[in-house]
Amino acid sequence: MTSSKYSEKYQIQLFEGNANGEISLAMMMNIMLAISEHQLDQLGISQQQLVANYHVGWVITQYHIEVKRAPKVGETIVASTQATGYNRFFCYRDFWIHDQAGNELVSVKSTFVMMDIQTRKIIPVIKEIVAKFDLEPSKQIVRFPRIPHFDDTKTITSQDYRVRYFDIDSNGHVNNTRYFDWMQDVLGFDFLQKHSLKTADVRYEREVHYGDVVQSEVQKAAENITLHRIMNNGEIAAEAQFTWQ
């Protein structure tokens, strides 16, 4: 049994559009995560309630994102989400964006873990919380596509990004959708104007904090495949593979 699917309409605002009149990957995830938070709020396990009652929070560790078409400025979309499974450490959640005619525009598979907000350490998922999803524990760990490592013999392009005040969200953390902007910006205007993102696989390794200066590194792995790393003080904060059309 899976928990019920939750959906909301959302109208894309003028100020949410990029130079192509579409929303960015970061904004797609922002919208889907906000919808998901509304569902959790109704179940009594919003971020605030998790902090207040359990001293824990969710941390995203992995996304697999498929984009058939990016939503456009002015368009009304339907964003949906559904918890699909869990085991000792991992919770799995899917997201979708459909257009008003019911066509799927974006689909996402994700993995979350639970973190003790005092120790900042990953903990086993709290049964009382996942019980709200009305799901049986999964026997298996869901496998995501492998993100290839950089090829040390090929060119790496890098750009510095200082974490700014407005990169911090209302939980006091760097909003992890910001990583997408850093990963894409380093590709430059011409590339981003001429290419549409088709898939994104992202793995989050470490938190970054206000004032950190991260390096967004990119390597072209093949025609229409880019590999990305967010480096912070010499350590990998996130890795990704994007495919383009």
Added chain:
Amino acid sequence: MTSSKYSEKYQIQLFEGNANGEISLAMMMNIMLAISEHQLDQLGISQQQLVANYHVGWVITQYHIEVKRAPKVGETIVASTQATGYNRFFCYRDFWIHDQAGNELVSVKSTFVMMDIQTRKIIPVIKEIVAKFDLEPSKQIVRFPRIPHFDDTKTITSQDYRVRYFDIDSNGHVNNTRYFDWMQDVLGFDFLQKHSLKTADVRYEREVHYGDVVQSEVQKAAENITLHRIMNNGEIAAEAQFTWQ
């Protein structure tokens, strides 16, 4: 006679909140400008229609903003706008944000000019366009509070901001609300956590473009008054005075 006031409800999303759980000055203006664009669209003079039919666009030159309380994440607000007057070169427009109980949270006075999108030069306002506002031409030029110049004997703090791909809006320009983020970010986390913005006077002087590296300069003019300049290639792109509580 003034043109009619136009209002829309707007719910503040989770991802729109800053570290204080409120929306930034940039987001307040984004929301009010989006609502205003909806009104212009209904009058047949949206940005796209102005470009297509007249080869012109609006350029903001000045804001006077008063913030009684910043809207919060999850809150539903009412954003309103009204064209209030025009003369040979200037159009005046007011904006407001109210809470659901009708309390005024934010009020804005603004001046716009009309630009030929080919020559990038300011032109006299086109009568056929302002006729839609159902306003008599104003005899007077509206005066805004003077923004003091920097005091060369006092400390100036400066930080570089490279204009990024996602700073460009769907009109292909650097969204001028981005300037607010640059002006505020340079003040640093501690200041922004401990102070609430009360008023902002902003004057725009020159466009900035993708790839430009601007300097956001700030000087403390008095307890709770900061002066701001956005410098681009040695020229002033924008000046502002903020007051804080």
